[in-house]
Amino acid sequence: QVQLVQSGAEVKKPGASVRVSCKTSGYTFILHNIHWVRQAPGQSLEWMGWINADNGDTRYSEKFQGRVTITRATSARTAYMDLSSLRSEDTAVYYCARSTLEDGSPRLDSWGQGTLVTVSS
Amino acid sequence: DIRMTQSPSSLSASVGDRVTLTCRASQNVGTFLNWYQQKPGKAPNLLIFSASTLQSGVPSRFIGGGSGTDFSLTISSLQPEDFATYYCQQTYNAPHTFGQGTHMEIK
Numbered sequence: 233q234v235q236l237v238q239s240g241a242e243v244k245k246p247g248a249s250v251r252v253s254c255k256t257s258g259y260t261f262i263l264h265n266i267h268w269v270r271q272a273p274g275q276s277l278e279w280m281g282w283i284n285a286d287n288g289d290t291r292y293s294e295k296f297q298g299r300v301t302i303t304r305a306t307s308a309r310t311a312y313m314d315l316s317s318l319r320s321e322d323t324a325v326y327y328c329a330r331s332t333l334e335d336g337s338p339r340l341d342s343w344g345q346g347t348l349v350t351v352s353s
Numbered sequence: 354d355i356r357m358t359q360s361p362s363s364l365s366a367s368v369g370d371r372v373t374l375t376c377r378a379s380q381n382v383g384t385f386l387n388w389y390q391q392k393p394g395k396a397p398n399l400l401i402f403s404a405s406t407l408q409s410g411v412p413s414r415f416i417g418g419g420s421g422t423d424f425s426l427t428i429s430s431l432q433p434e435d436f437a438t439y440y441c442q443q444t445y446n447a448p449h450t451f452g453q454g455t456h457m458e459i460k
Contacts, residue, residue, distance in 0.1 A: 337387060
């Protein structure tokens with residue numbers, strides 16, 4: 233079955249960077265884009281960006297432009313999200329999710345379990 | 354960015370009730386509209402895509418509708434496991450924005 237398994241919780245100081253990984257299994261990695269979505273405590277979902285798992289093209293929300301980098305390692309079937317210049321407002325659960333495009337609107341049909349990133353001095 | 358507005362923000366209902374949640378987009382998104390359910394401490398789960406297509410494995414009591422700017426999610430007969438938060442998301446334009454959510458609780 234399709235699985236996305238994320239790396240563990242992180243605690244970072246303001247100004248630091250964080251990397252969250254997303255290891256996939258159960259499907260052909262290059263056929264589905266990977267998106268990153270975050271959720272601050274008690275808040276809604278916030279879309280951050282995506283990567284084309286085949287060719288590595290990326291698209292980011294302008295809100296995170298310059299601070300976020302999404303990459304992938306095809307042989308390892310893993311996607312990565314790097315966020316730099318962390319501030320307290322970046323404290324959130326970060327999710328990776330697989331996107332499916334066929335037969336309709338792009339949708340996030342499988343999700344990782346989430347990774348809590350806490351930014352605190 | 355396209356703004357997604359959901360109503361109501363919260364809703365109290367009983368098992369067996371029929372409920373309708375709404376989602377309005379700030380501009381035309383066609384049928385590039387998805388619905389997700391999220392339970393506390395869990396990742397979201399896809400219910401409906403393309404405004405009205407039921408995701409595989411999702412019960413048929415979940416019914417999506419609408420196009421353009423106005424969308425709805427109807428649950429025909431609430432079950433205990435349906436009490437959760439529901440989010441709409443547009444995928445017409447990046448950023449693929451979400452609504453603020455509708456929190457459904459047991460009356």
